Amino acid sequence: MLLEFRVKNFRSFRDEAVLSLAASPDSTLESTHTREAGLEKVKRVLNAAAVYGANASGKSNIIRAFQFMQAMVTTSNQVQPDQENNLTPFRMRPDFDTKPTLFEATFIIDGRRYQYGFEQTRRRVISEWLLVYERAKPQVWFSRAYNEKKRSRYDYTYSDYFLGSKKVWENATRKETLFLTTAVQLNSEQLKPLYQQFSEDMAIFPEGGSIGFDFSARYAQDPKNLQRVVSLMTAADTGISSVSFAKRPGRQFQLNIASGLSDIRDAELDVPQFGHLAEGQQYEFDITDESAGTQILFNLAGPIFDILQRGRLLIVDELDRSLHPLLVQKILDMFNNPTTNPKGAQLIFSTHDVSLLEGHKLRRDQIWFTEKDAEQVSHLFPLLDFSPRKGEALEKGYLGGRYGGIPILGTVDR
Structure with a gap:
């Protein structure tokens, strides 16, 4: 179960963007649109989240960020020594081309919170970490950081809770690869549930339903x-x-x-x-x-x-592509219904379908927006930042520009 996703310096996202599926204290549609998290600080998790925004505002880049992180975890061991990866950092500032890109995902697995992330450039992993929360205080199962003074060397730290052939995995991890990937390939049982969140439990469709039959x-x-x-x-x-x-x-x-x-x-x-x-x-x-x-x-x-x-995670870019709004609503309802979704599957999707903003189809904490500023930097922010009232006309407010995330239309030359 995904709780949170973070990305920084990726494509149009120069600054850190955070997408959270932690439910707010609002009790509206709580029994259908959320489920218990089993954590002390996070009581409930959302079944779905919708991302709205103008064309080229960054919606698709959030999906691509998920996809890149998934690909790194599942295939980084296939990168050849000294081979550059296809990472695309923020391109509108030359100095960001060499700065590392950050990815971090937090999952709830068997009642424990796993906070895993890494920073990397096209040529190497700069840092990598895994924090596991049994209680309020985290256990740093492993941490890896590139040592600038000792070229091609990394400093590793491990928790006593993290077991296995750590030195073997460490020595087998090249600068282009992730420690998580290497350790799982070399039979780390403790890390396998986290790895499976990316390899088996996350389905990403970056082009809507254009996936073949x-x-x-x-x-x-x-x-x-x-x-x-x-x-x-x-x-x-x-x-x-x-x-x-x-x-x-x-x-x-x-x-x-x-x-x-x-x-x-x-x-x-x-x-x-x-x-x-x-x-x-x-x-x-x-x-x-x-x-x-x-x-x-x-x-x-x-x-x-x-x-x-x-009970997996589905991430779809433009779920409403060629689909009638009532069909999109039907698919959303399947995830927001405990009868059709008994195992806690989650749905994250981008859309232009404003009809979903009305009629209790989505909770207020399930609605997110992307917007580009004057420097061509994308920003991701929740509807809750605007403190909407219960019963507020969200569709009217969105199309009226109250929450941002809409195109600023100019005139067209004849």
């Missing part, structure tokens, strides 16, 4: 799962009454559900066929014959149900 097609091979997918398609009023599959040669999107990335290769595909009932007659349509919204909904259906069933 392959995962949903595989997911729906199980009859129970097929029934779930059909129920969502039917509830969305697509006119679809059944889903079947036809074997055909084509190009396969090999989706990694943890990262949201896909490779394309030639393969025999299970191509979805959608049944439409008209005057008692069933007509079959290929997925390519359906609307863009229907295709995206099917593509997202498998991952959404898989994430809800397993």
